[in-house]
Amino acid sequence: xxxxxxxxxxxxxxxxxDMAVIRRVEELAQGAYQQRKIRGFLHLYIGxxxxxxxxxxxxxKDDVVVTAYRDHGIALARGVSARAVMAELYGRSTGVCKGxxxxxxxxxxxxxxxxxxxxxxxxxxxxxxxxxxxxxxxxSRISLTFFGxxxxxxxxxxxxxxxxxxxxxxxxxxxxxNRYAMGTSVERSSYLTDMSRRGxxxxxxxxxxxxxxxxxxxxxxxxxxxxxRSGAGPVILDAQCYRYRGHSMSDPxxxxxxxxxxxxxxxDPLLLTADRLxxxxxSQERIDAILAEADAIAxxxxxxxxxxxEPEARELYDHTYVEGT
Amino acid sequence: MSVxxxxxxxxxxxxxxxxxxxxxxxxxxxxxxxxxxYKVxxGMLKEFGARRVIDTPIAENGFFGLGVGAAxxxxxxxxxxxxxxxxxxxxxxxINNAAKIVQMTAGQYRCPIVFxxxxxxxxxxxxxxxxxxxxxxxxxxxxxxxxxSTPRDAVGLLKASIRDDNxxxxxxxxxxxxxxxxxxxxxxxIPLGVADLKRAGDDVLLVTWNKSVQTCLAAAETLAAEGxxxxxxxxRTIRPLDEEALYQHAARIGRVVVVQEGFPFAGVGAEIVAxxxxxxxxxxxxxxxxxxxxxxxxxxxxxxxKLVLPGPDRVVETVRNLLRR
Ligand SMILES: Cc1ncc(C[n+]2csc(CCOP(=O)(O)OP(=O)(O)O)c2C)c(N)n1
Ligand SMILES: [Mg+2]
Numbered sequence: 201x202x203x204x205x206x207x208x209x210x211x212x213x214x215x216x217x218d219m220a221v222i223r224r225v226e227e228l229a230q231g232a233y234q235q236r237k238i239r240g241f242l243h244l245y246i247g248x249x250x251x252x253x254x255x256x257x258x259x260x261k262d263d264v265v266v267t268a269y270r271d272h273g274i275a276l277a278r279g280v281s282a283r284a285v286m287a288e289l290y291g292r293s294t295g296v297c298k299g300x301x302x303x304x305x306x307x308x309x310x311x312x313x314x315x316x317x318x319x320x321x322x323x324x325x326x327x328x329x330x331x332x333x334x335x336x337x338x339x340s341r342i343s344l345t346f347f348g349x350x351x352x353x354x355x356x357x358x359x360x361x362x363x364x365x366x367x368x369x370x371x372x373x374x375x376x377x378n379r380y381a382m383g384t385s386v387e388r389s390s391y392l393t394d395m396s397r398r399g400x401x402x403x404x405x406x407x408x409x410x411x412x413x414x415x416x417x418x419x420x421x422x423x424x425x426x427x428x429r430s431g432a433g434p435v436i437l438d439a440q441c442y443r444y445r446g447h448s449m450s451d452p453x454x455x456x457x458x459x460x461x462x463x464x465x466x467x468d469p470l471l472l473t474a475d476r477l478x479x480x481x482x483s484q485e486r487i488d489a490i491l492a493e494a495d496a497i498a499x500x501x502x503x504x505x506x507x508x509x510e511p512e513a514r515e516l517y518d519h520t521y522v523e524g525t
Numbered sequence: 526m527s528v529x530x531x532x533x534x535x536x537x538x539x540x541x542x543x544x545x546x547x548x549x550x551x552x553x554x555x556x557x558x559x560x561x562x563y564k565v566x567x568g569m570l571k572e573f574g575a576r577r578v579i580d581t582p583i584a585e586n587g588f589f590g591l592g593v594g595a596a597x598x599x600x601x602x603x604x605x606x607x608x609x610x611x612x613x614x615x616x617x618x619x620i621n622n623a624a625k626i627v628q629m630t631a632g633q634y635r636c637p638i639v640f641x642x643x644x645x646x647x648x649x650x651x652x653x654x655x656x657x658x659x660x661x662x663x664x665x666x667x668x669x670x671x672x673x674s675t676p677r678d679a680v681g682l683l684k685a686s687i688r689d690d691n692x693x694x695x696x697x698x699x700x701x702x703x704x705x706x707x708x709x710x711x712x713x714x715i716p717l718g719v720a721d722l723k724r725a726g727d728d729v730l731l732v733t734w735n736k737s738v739q740t741c742l743a744a745a746e747t748l749a750a751e752g753x754x755x756x757x758x759x760x761r762t763i764r765p766l767d768e769e770a771l772y773q774h775a776a777r778i779g780r781v782v783v784v785q786e787g788f789p790f791a792g793v794g795a796e797i798v799a800x801x802x803x804x805x806x807x808x809x810x811x812x813x814x815x816x817x818x819x820x821x822x823x824x825x826x827x828x829x830x831k832l833v834l835p836g837p838d839r840v841v842e843t844v845r846n847l848l849r850r
Contacts, residue, residue, distance in 0.1 A: 240649030240825065291649065291826035302651040302825030318653040319611065320583045353582035355614065381583055383559035389582040455559065510828045520821050 204258070204422035207415060209480045213490060215257065215414050216473045219249035220494030222273040223470065225282050228498050229272070229289050233449050237506070238289045242303050245273035247444040250469035251346075251376055252277035254417025258425055259344060264312045266327040267346040269304035270376075270443075271316030274346065278311045282501035292508035299511045300519065320381075321347065321354025324373065328364040331371035331434070342370040342428045344421070350381020352395040361436065365402040368433035372424045373399075375438045376411075382447045383455040399436035411439035412467035415476065442467075527710055532565045532702040534676035535641075538683035539566070539603060541712065543573055546601065549687055552579040552588060553605030553642075562607050563643065563702045589615035589640065593622045596638040596692075603687060606642035609658045609696060616661075623692035624667035639686045641695035644672065645736055645786045646823060646834055648700070655823035655830075657787030659734075662694045663764045663796070669717055670763040672696040674738035676706035678761055681715025689717065698736045720767035722774070726756030729844050730774050732797055733784040734760045737835065741784050744840035753844060763793055768800065775801050776808035780847055782816060784840055789817040811850050816843050 232238045256277040288295030307315030317323035327345025334341040375395035386393045396406035409420045424435040442464040446453040543549045555562045557570040557580040570578040581588040592602040606612045626636045646655035663670045673679045686693040731741040745755040783794040794815040819833045
């Protein structure tokens, strides 16, 4: 298999911007949550940005992505605007799901995101199902399903793997192994901690990789995508990553040490990318300008969300059923 | 008397029963080292150790089913589910195994297990995390279904549930874990199947349970200011239903409103309406009506969420209309 082309400085600058937007949007969302402008559950993706951005770069536009509730970063990386994400968090009619979905359910048909899903593991069969449709219609599209280390213990996940491999579906399953499921470390929730090994039982192609650097993510997902797209069957990957914040806003994260978090911050996706840019001769000023641009995009998304109207009460029943059939 | 929070009351019941009976143990996600997602089991790992307070991976279908098998083998699990929404991935174990084992084996086996956790909407949790699932458990003979509204009831009813030799589905509420109430200091049990009149009244009977008891008490206050005297009957146990208390109060008062969270269609309220009119039709002055969630999946946006849930205003409005008839 050929290695994918190495991304040049222009590409890397775009990825840095995309990752910085994700981070800033989430930091501002955290602030809005503290002011009770955003409510409910808010699961921040901060620390895992390389996975979303590197994966997106390795996919085609019309490939389908499915994920769980830690979904803002994935929606943004896939091209959903910061405005539409923030407005959804605010529960406004301008949100990506018109304020009906919320933080955990960011779907965008335009961007081929089936959404974020709140029942751990319950969404994994959907990714396999999208791949079934592609195979059925003879299309060259693939699906990429993200799930957590915690989700790797769910029945729906295991069954989806079994079917995907049996039918050689064009699907990639990526465990965002951030080492924790709420307060439970991966060592306490699973005998095997490389979740790609879940594929062994069904004979699926699998490997593990470190997912802190978007270039590395890109290379690995591109390799898996090529395999799945070729008709050779699905792939399961364990992408080692880390979340800096608690599980959700209500989790103080006492189950891990400050030293541990600091250790992972040394492998920060934004830092690693900035280092790559500096090494390629891009100036620090240029990098700062990218970060400032990200801040401006995120800040504007907050004003937009704040000024957006709530959904209309008369629309309450509009989407219970598809009408006219 | 002591004033306890709901979470402390539940904990007290479990602690007392685990001290009393070595066979009783607690198992669920985050119950041990994290001290419970809602801190219900705080300190229990410390007192009872990891043999009796067991953290599980996110594998409900697995650990619900293991609980059933363990109960058949003679130990007495309390299985905590983080919210009842997540029990749906394990529904098969409760319905096809737990509920049926006694009858299928002609009483050779028993299934003394308690499944407990919060039900109903909290705030802005969206479609998959806001469901009230009493009715889909109460549907099945062989299961007992308890749904509590006060710390005192939580102590007495959880202790009774743990001592029961049948599988018990025990429902709490995310929004009530901090609710405070007086609890007798001496040990006490509240038998399953006994409703409780939470407020006396003569003009209308509000039949309810769980968080909606608060809704009804608030509505009764408002109605009292208008000269309408509303009684509030807390069913406490949905199965077995305290039909005697229900019919007696319904017949005496003549006007009945069932107030429940959750969907109206085939909900517990529908069952109560059917039974009350079958039993005491001649004593009724008006049709028995329901105040429930609107018949639509829970939207995330705050304004829509408020429209969907059955708040005190809708109860008051319904009662006013009923009395005008
Ligand atoms: C079936 C089910 N069980 C429990 C939960 C509660 N819950 C939500 S997220 C979570 C942890 C999941 O961890 P992981 O899969 O590693 O994903 P991460 O949060 O790390 O992204 C749990 C237990 C749920 N949403 N669904
Ligand atoms: Mg995780």
